[in-house]
Every structure is written in C-alpha cells, then in structure tokens.
Amino acid sequence: MKILHLTKKYPDALGGDAFAVLNLELQQRNLGMDVSILTHNCPEVVNKKNIAKFGLNLPSSQLDKVTVKRLISLLVLPFYGYRYLKQIHPDIIHSHSPDLGFTISLPARVLGIPVVNTCHGVSFTDNNLSLLKRCAEIFFLKYSGFARIITVDRTSIAILQQHGISNVEYIPNGVDPDFWKREDSVVTGNKSKTRFLFVGRLEEEKGLIYLIEVVRRLKSDREEFIVQFVGDGSLRPHLEKLVDTYGLGDYIQFKGILHQKELKKVYNYSDIFILPSLHEGMPLTLLEAWASGLPVIITKVGNILDICINMENAWIIEPGNEIDLHDAMLALSKSGELRNRLGRNGMITVQKYYSWSSAAQKTVKLYKTVCKVSE
Secondary structure, rough: EEEEEEEOOOOOOHHHHHHHOOOOOHHHHHHEEEEEEEEEOOOOOOOOEEEEOOOOOOOOHHHOOOHHHHHHHHHHHOOOOOOOHHHHHOEEEEHHHHHHHHHHHHHHHOOOEEEEEEOOOOOOOOOOHHHHHHHHHHHHHHHHOOEEEOOOOOHHHHHHOOOOOOOOEEEEEEEEEHHOOOOOOOOOOOOEEEEEEOOOOOOOHHHHHHHHHHHHHHHHHHOOOOEEEEEOOOOOHHEEEHHHHOOOOEEEEEEEOOHHHHHHHHHHOOOOEEOOOOOOOOOOOHHHHOOOOOOOOEOOOHHHHHOOOOOOOOOEOOOOOOHHHHHHHHHHHHHHHHHHHHHHHHHHHHHHHOOOHHHHHHHHHHHOOOOOOOH
C-alpha cells in the first residue's frame, strides 16, 4: 500500500503533529508500506528522499497562524498536489490538518484517491480563538469529503457529531516506551533543587504566562527549584521579557528546541513534568513524560480525563487556575513518595495502552477499510 501523509509540520519543525507523523511513518514502513510525506516549504524540515514540500518558505512558528504567506501556500497546494499525486500514485492520503485536507481533497477527488484526516486537537470549541478560525475548522471537517476522520481525543467524538460530523474513529497517539525509559544511571546533578519541566510550543494556549506567575509565588515558599521550558514559538520573546521583569532568571530557563536524544536527557534530569495548557487534544509530551517515569501536573482539557486519573497517574488541575498549579507544584516538590507513585503509575499506563506500534496497526486497518469501500 502507498500512503501519502500531508502535514503542516515534520521534524525538525517542532510540534506534536510533526512527531506523530514521523512515528506513524516509521511504524508503517515496518509493516511494509510505501510512505511519502508532503509538507510546507519550511526550513526546519529535514530533506529526505520521500519528502516533498509545497508553497512559500515559512518558519514553523508561522504554520499554526493565518498569514498571507500561508494562505498563498494553501492556494498553491491544489495545483502542486495534482501533479505530485499523479507522480507518486498513492492509494490513500492521510492529512493531519483540516485546512490541508480540504485543499488536497480537490485534486484527490478528481484522481479518485480517498482522504482520511486526523484531528490532533479539535479547537473550534475554544472560545479564545477567533470565530472565523473556529467556523473554518467546522467547515473543512464537514465539507472536505473525508472518507474517515480520526481523532486522538475520544471526548471530541460527541462534539463532532453535534455538528453533523459522524464518520469519526478514535485512534490515540502513541510513544516508544523503550526509547523514553528512564536511565537510572544518569547523573542528576544538584539534588537539592526540584527540577520542573515543560515541553512544547511556546504559544498562548499552553498556559505558560500563568505558569510564570505561579513561579513568582512559589519562590517565596520554596527557594530550591528550577523550571525548564523546552521548545520555541511566537510567545518566547514575551515570556523571556516577563521572566526578566520579574527577576526569575534563577528559576526559569529557556532551553529552545532539542532533538530527541537531548530531550531524553532532559526528561531524565527532571523530577516533575508540567503541562498547564488551556487547550489540548492528546499531548504527546504527556506520554513521553509518563514513559520517562515522571509525575505529571496537567490541566483538565481535551482528552485528559479520558486517559488520566487524578492522583493516580497524574495531578489534574483546572486550566488557568494559579492556586491549583501552585499547590500541586509545592506538594510534589515536598513529597518523594507522591512523585514516585504518580510516576510509576503513569509509566504503567503508557506501557499498557499507548504504543506507536498499536496506533499504526489500527490506522493501517482503517486505510484498508477505506480503500475497500472506495473501490
């Protein structure tokens, strides 16, 4: 079977969707599939034989925004896509963004190629986003003619059905537990400092502004701690300015984008993982932290209540609640027993339910069903 993944991002561009596509690609190749990638003309994306790029040159920080250059790139995609599809003749197209899926569905329909789309997070329920963006997402999902829509967030199925979108299947994200497994031999440095870790895009929806506000309060309760921000994004200059204004340079470090081997070391060095998001689907970084044996503080958004059990495998807080976050950070920094219990149970959860091998097998099974129906 020939598969084309159409994605906004692909490594080394940062984003959960980028690494989801990469891991699906690797697993599908192991299953004997012929896999190609079509993505934006982004300078951070690696050049490989099976990767094609379309549109104007765009940095990864611009790929989640509505800009003139990105709109032009979307207008280019149907024409470029038609030629590319005729060149590689895929059996199925798997898009990872509703707008890209809608745009490629035009030439795909002409050529008789079915399209499935993965929602890595349903955002039209987020009132912090513009009405235009939310309505556009519903339109793309409803009228693209997708053969199937995959969601990584089980709770979004009912939401999609309420908008007349019923061809939805749940296939969760995965992780490689063996790769992320914590190495106890790693030298952890100054053990007197509790090391908190955030990994992800530095964007407003990740809740990092209120995390910085909590650090201001926490330093008066507990001096020996540090919070590391791993990742990059359009909010970074503002966050760095806040840290400088509040005099938090000894408490917050910006590590930038790290490749997986370096990221694994940071997970190993850390004590507690924090994901204070205001909006999420099913975050890959949660699975990575679990696989690394870290206790997790996470907000009640997206798929979290479907995969996390409060005080069993995660400490769940309300999004945007500074008091909740402060109390969780302080309590976990003081209790090694609680950290160990949450970390151990998180590791068991990810090993039992969330592997990329399982996700890839379920996805290929869906492909075969779709192709059979389309014939």
